[in-house]
Amino acid sequence: MLTGKQKRFLRSKAHHLDPIFQVGKGGVSETMLKQLEDVLEKRELIKVSILQNNEDDKHEVAEALAEGTGAELVQLIGLTVVLYKPSVNNRQIQLPKS
Template sequence: MLTGKQKRFLRAEAHHLTPIFQVGKGGVNEQMLRQIEDALEARELIKVRILDNCEMDKHEVAEALAEGTNSELVQLIGLTVVLYKESTKNKRIQLPK
């Protein structure tokens, strides 16, 4: 579980990132979750864009992505989800205490 200070730090780090995944009409599926897990292992912090044609509620999508990838939901702003998961091999981000 992330503290408020850690979430604030991660939001600042994610500000300059561009979304690398999109959730569209099909919603969240297993293949997408596997790809996002791989991206989280490589990058630790990613953005996911929810498209306007997505039939699920944005809060449901954000929760499904976080639970399906065992990651932390850092932020849901507009239709953009920011996810964080500490990498086991490529640790890059040092969280504040």
């Protein structure tokens, strides 16, 4: 569980990132979750955009992405989700102490 200070730190890091995945009409799938896990292992912090044609609630989509990948939901702003998961082999981001 991330503290407020750690979430603020991660939000500032994610500000300049571009979304690298999109959740469309098909919603969240197992294949997408597997790909997200692989990318999170390499990058640790990513943005995912939810397209306008997605019929699910954006909060449900964000929760499904976080739970499915085992990542922390850092932020949901508009239709953009920010996820963080510390890498096992390639640790790059040092979180501030609580």
